Amino acid sequence: MSYIEEVYQRVLTQNPSQPEFHQAVKEVFDSIRPVVEENETEYRRNALLERLVSPERQIIFRVPWIDDRGQVQVNNGMRVQFNSAIGPYKGGLRLHPSVTPSVIKFLGFEQIFKNALTGLPIGGGKGGSDFDPKGKSDREIMAFCQAFMQELYRHIGAETDVPAGDIGTGAREIGYLYGEYKKLTGRFEGVLTGKGKTFGGSKVRSEATGYGLLYITQEMLKSNGIDISGKTVSVSGSGNVAIYAIEKAEQLGARVVTASDSNGWIYDSEGIDVELLKDVKERRRQRLTEYASLRPSAVYHDKKTEGTTPWSVKTDIALPCATQNELTLDDARTLVANGVIAVCEGANMPVTREATEYLKEKKVYFIPGKAANAGGVATSALEMSQNSERLYWSFDEVDSRLRDIMTRIFRKIDKAARDYGMPGDYVAGANIAAFKKVAEAMEMQGVV
Ligand code: NDP
Numbered sequence: 001m002s003y004i005e006e007v008y009q010r011v012l013t014q015n016p017s018q019p020e021f022h023q024a025v026k027e028v029f030d031s032i033r034p035v036v037e038e039n040e041t042e043y044r045r046n047a048l049l050e051r052l053v054s055p056e057r058q059i060i061f062r063v064p065w066i067d068d069r070g071q072v073q074v075n076n077g078m079r080v081q082f083n084s085a086i087g088p089y090k091g092g093l094r095l096h097p098s099v100t101p102s103v104i105k106f107l108g109f110e111q112i113f114k115n116a117l118t119g120l121p122i123g124g125g126k127g128g129s130d131f132d133p134k135g136k137s138d139r140e141i142m143a144f145c146q147a148f149m150q151e152l153y154r155h156i157g158a159e160t161d162v163p164a165g166d167i168g169t170g171a172r173e174i175g176y177l178y179g180e181y182k183k184l185t186g187r188f189e190g191v192l193t194g195k196g197k198t199f200g201g202s203k204v205r206s207e208a209t210g211y212g213l214l215y216i217t218q219e220m221l222k223s224n225g226i227d228i229s230g231k232t233v234s235v236s237g238s239g240n241v242a243i244y245a246i247e248k249a250e251q252l253g254a255r256v257v258t259a260s261d262s263n264g265w266i267y268d269s270e271g272i273d274v275e276l277l278k279d280v281k282e283r284r285r286q287r288l289t290e291y292a293s294l295r296p297s298a299v300y301h302d303k304k305t306e307g308t309t310p311w312s313v314k315t316d317i318a319l320p321c322a323t324q325n326e327l328t329l330d331d332a333r334t335l336v337a338n339g340v341i342a343v344c345e346g347a348n349m350p351v352t353r354e355a356t357e358y359l360k361e362k363k364v365y366f367i368p369g370k371a372a373n374a375g376g377v378a379t380s381a382l383e384m385s386q387n388s389e390r391l392y393w394s395f396d397e398v399d400s401r402l403r404d405i406m407t408r409i410f411r412k413i414d415k416a417a418r419d420y421g422m423p424g425d426y427v428a429g430a431n432i433a434a435f436k437k438v439a440e441a442m443e444m445q446g447v448v
């Protein structure tokens with residue numbers, strides 16, 4: 001059995017019932033096979049892959065808090081500190097009922113490689129809770145965030161582990177988490193990113209993942225002789241990533257016709273009105289049905305009754321920006337039948353493995369999340385730099401660094417794919433470029 005296969009079997013045995021984690025490891029292992037084969041004796045002796053797939057530390061804790069009726073609620077809390085070979089652990093906190101150790105481990109594992117691709121000194125981690133912020137009052141959100149931080153604070157720090165937002169964790173939650181950290185430790189430091197702009201938050205952080213997704217998509221299309229302007233784009237999700245992906249796509253001259261949430265999706269023949277979407281989602285915290293009721297050109301499709309998704313419409317570019325495994329093989333078939341040119345992952349692992357293989361086979365340009373959505377964590381790292389310097393950079397300065405980082409990521413993954421004889425395979429390119437960097441750092445630091 002090859003070394004890669006041996007370690008993969010070990011992952012399956014040691015982590016039963018963790019399908020998302022298995023899926024993430026498999027994707028990386030399939031891509032890095034040529035690099036591992038080149039160095040098999042050395043990696044095997046140093047148990048490099050065994051160490052790579054084992055988190056350095058996993059913290060699981062209870063989060064008791066009191067709801068508005070005076071009832072005590074208990075949620076799970078967790079933080080996986082996966083790999084610190086190239087910098088302090090960095091990765092978001094997800095608050096969603098679907099959060100399990102498998103989901104957090106898959107996200108933490110992906111984060112190692114994504115962070116390596118940014119070219120910035122950040123290691124990989126991820127955390128979260130099965131708490132559902134939907135429908136909770138502000139006071140309940142605060143109570144939960146404070147209780148969550150009452151345990152987490154002892155494991156994080158500006159030089160050790162710097163969490164950020166993710167699904168369900170936006171500026172409001174980061175604010176409450178930061179306030180509690182400060183109260184518990186007495187320290188005002190860059191321990192969380194995605195903070196409010198009045199207390200250390202970076203300009204462009206809110207926009208970063210969505211904008212970065214469009215910068216890399218534009219760069220990839222350009223390198224293949226295609227102009228994004230005038231193209232039709234389908235987006236899923238209507239959260240942080242989706243909203244700013246829509247905004248930047250429209251600024252670049254594309255027409256975005258869909259957005260979704262967990263209940264359904266909208267098709268807007270006139271192109272999504274991003275200011276209205278922001279008003280509905282960011283300010284009023286309402287559902288997409290509200291957008292449709294205010295916009296005559298929009299049609300709402302209910303997920304339960306119709307069973308359709310944004311991938312059923314004719315589009316040139318698909319940008320899944322909601323959650324993992326949301327674009328299936330059937331969706332990929334429909335997209336291809338409708339002439340899709342490119343699929344770029346705004347969310348983490350939103351395209352299933354089978355769908356990714358199918359898109360590859362059909363020569364659809366595909367950029368995996370670890371490269372395509374790295375703009376968020378890259379800008380978080382820029383926030384850490386500003387916090388350390390005790391300075392704020394202007395919007396234009398951060399935005400131009402973000403664009404530069406995304407362009408460099410594209411060049412790196414494109415080059416790695418070519419170097420290993422797989423031109424245009426950006427999944428392989430991303431995994432190989434990132435793995436080589438992390439592996440080298442791990443080897444140089446000895447057996448730790
Ligand atoms: P938000 O919570 O702001 O938005 C998530 C969106 O996805 C919402 O529209 C939500 O709908 C929808 N969604 C969530 N879960 C499901 C589900 N199970 N089925 C269908 N729709 C769902 O999160 P973000 O925009 O921050 O994150 C989106 C994705 O991008 C995630 O995969 C995240 O890990 C990834 N990402 C985020 C980064 C960031 O900077 N924010 C950075 C890099 C990656 P509803 O409101 O109904 O729940």
